Amino acid sequence: MNEKIRTIVVDDEQLARRGLLVRLAQFEQIELIQECSSGREALAAIQEHKPDLVLLDIQMPGLSGFDVLRKLNEKNITMPAVVFVTAYDQYAIRAFEVRALDYLLKPVDEERLTQTLERITAELSGRREKEHQAKLLDLVSDMTGEDCEDILQRLAAGQELTQDNYPEHIAIKESGEITRVAISAIEWIDAAGDYMCIHACNETHILRRTMKELEKELNPKSFQRIHRSAIVNLSQVEKLCSRQNGEYHLILQNGEELKVSRSYKDKIKQLILGN
Known part of the structure; x- marks a missing residue:
């Protein structure tokens, strides 16, 4: 893929956001089109710019990263490629490997970021982009408005998110x-x-x-x-x-x-x- 990957970075913590931007500056294929400090700002930016990639923090006040995805789905906005960013390492590995979605742990490691961007580049080449979007939509459809930390903990425990009517x-x-x-x-x-x-x-x-x-x-x-x-x-x-x-x-x-x-x-x- 020779075209630039138009990217939005979303994180409510300025230092975390800046640290990630410094890392991204080393990758020529990344074109930063906006950085966002909240879920609502991210929602508007994604709707306006239609980016290829969003690096999306999960835990944010107001709209969480999961809420942003759900809102995009409700508005029928095409899902970009999404890489989740989280400080919750005890949850993250299980949470996103369950659905084969990519994630980055804070503080972002350069080697891990390189691997992630290589994977995203391959997906954006068209071979697996639809599969990635389907997994995101599957995640959104399962969330049903639940608290995002509860979602993370349940996924980390290997539990599915769908609301089955089985007694506790x-x-x-x-x-x-x-x-x-x-x-x-x-x-x-x-x-x-x-x-x-x-x-x-x-x-x-x-x-x-x-x-x-x-x-x-x-x-x-x-x-x-x-x-x-x-x-x-x-x-x-x-x-x-x-x-x-x-x-x-x-x-x-x-x-x-x-x-x-x-x-x-x-x-x-x-x-x-x-x-």
């Missing part, structure tokens, strides 16, 4: 008492006839319900059937082991070992490798 707790009646068990705390579930054994936090709760009924209350992105009579919380899986007889077993973080039936083996392997 399950009520279990035992010996005249009703116990509320957090769905996220469930390690695995096994069946005994019409009863379910819910294993959570080193305790086992007995629930009168069928496996099929219970599955409807569990997010399939987090819980997976591994056997006709067993469901596991994927976040609790430590490793997948194969035995000499061809059987597969899951080892959970608590040391529990669960057998995987042959019919679920391939799917479990795919899910574990994907996580």
Whole structure:
């Protein structure tokens, strides 16, 4: 790509913005067309200048970086290539690698910036630009107006942003008492006839319900059937082991070992490798 990459830099912190501009000045292909100190200023600049690239801070008062993207989508403004800029390194890597979107950590490292701009240059050549924009739009459509820090933390934990109507707790009646068990705390579930054994936090709760009924209350992105009579919380899986007889077993973080039936083996392997 021989043309200049028309770029807008957005950051509410002047020092951070200036530091990034100094780094960018070393790259001949970058043409800075505006720097913005707020989300609202960025929104107007993107609408006016239609840049190729926006280096977009996430945490800003008023409109966050995520809010800017959502507003662009609402106004049907073509999405530029976007590189997120964040100081939240504990979130950033998982948050944006989940969607294969690029990011820069503050303070911006020159080597990392070089890699990012090489990637953006390739995308703007037309080979992957539409794919990049689709991922941005996917992120926007998932945000549903939530607080951006909450979004970052959920992505960092490997959670999806879509609003699925799955309960956060399950009520279990035992010996005249009703116990509320957090769905996220469930390690695995096994069946005994019409009863379910819910294993959570080193305790086992007995629930009168069928496996099929219970599955409807569990997010399939987090819980997976591994056997006709067993469901596991994927976040609790430590490793997948194969035995000499061809059987597969899951080892959970608590040391529990669960057998995987042959019919679920391939799917479990795919899910574990994907996580």
